[in-house]
Amino acid sequence: MNKKYVIPSTMIPEILKALTPFYYIQEINNRTIASYATLYYDTPDFSFYHAHVNGKLNRSKVRVREYTDCDQRFLEIKRKNNKGRTRKFRIPHPHLKLAAYDFISYHIPKTTPSLLSPSLHNTFKRITLADKKFTERITIDFDISMKAPNHQKPVQLPGLTILEIKQDYFSDSLLQKILNKYRIQATSLSKYCLGMSITNNQVKSNNYKAKIHFLKKKIQL
Numbered sequence: 001m002n003k004k005y006v007i008p009s010t011m012i013p014e015i016l017k018a019l020t021p022f023y024y025i026q027e028i029n030n031r032t033i034a035s036y037a038t039l040y041y042d043t044p045d046f047s048f049y050h051a052h053v054n055g056k057l058n059r060s061k062v063r064v065r066e067y068t069d070c071d072q073r074f075l076e077i078k079r080k081n082n083k084g085r086t087r088k089f090r091i092p093h094p095h096l097k098l099a100a101y102d103f104i105s106y107h108i109p110k111t112t113p114s115l116l117s118p119s120l121h122n123t124f125k126r127i128t129l130a131d132k133k134f135t136e137r138i139t140i141d142f143d144i145s146m147k148a149p150n151h152q153k154p155v156q157l158p159g160l161t162i163l164e165i166k167q168d169y170f171s172d173s174l175l176q177k178i179l180n181k182y183r184i185q186a187t188s189l190s191k192y193c194l195g196m197s198i199t200n201n202q203v204k205s206n207n208y209k210a211k212i213h214f215l216k217k218k219i220q221l
Helices: 009-019 047-053 097-107 174-181 191-199 206-218
Strands: 002-008 023-025 034-042 059-067 072-080 086-092 117-131 136-147 155-157 160-167
Touching (some): 002 009, 009 117, 009 136, 009 160, 009 174, 034 047, 034 191, 047 059, 047 191, 072 097, 086 097, 117 191, 136 191, 155 191, 160 174
Antiparallel strands (some): 034 059, 034 117, 059 072, 072 086, 136 155, 136 160
């Protein structure tokens, strides 16, 4: 079970202060803040994007994610089935296109991998926490920027933070209780769809306009 929340970045210190007595903070190379860069791929008609914004189940995303601090890159596929469950598959980024094509074809059989092309690049920073029973993981994504592949200047979203609670089975979450006090409700928000809606005028974004309007009211975009 995953739940996402959107908060102003100014709330991060307060959230961390409340959570850290009860959670472990992940450290990588003695750093508690990790840097990520992601390059998404889509079909010529942006079918992955449109499937998501239209709420279609059995949908997919293809991306290359770089874990900047570790100098590691993975080719990743995220798939959501008709029961709403999301699974992620990944391999170390292959040097040969054919290996990448085989991986994509295996997990998304109806896609022609050679037709996929870069559609969005984003970067962000992440803090990861795990509760001390290891039944829950929380990710805090901030300093988010989005850029279309054919543009030089990225769109910066300094005021936007995305929290995600990740649990295998439903259980009480301290973070959820804290956010309830501020009347912050869970929302379905995709960094990919948000970025495409903001940076690409070739895609239909009507279904995402309400979310963008909500974010503009709540957080400076």
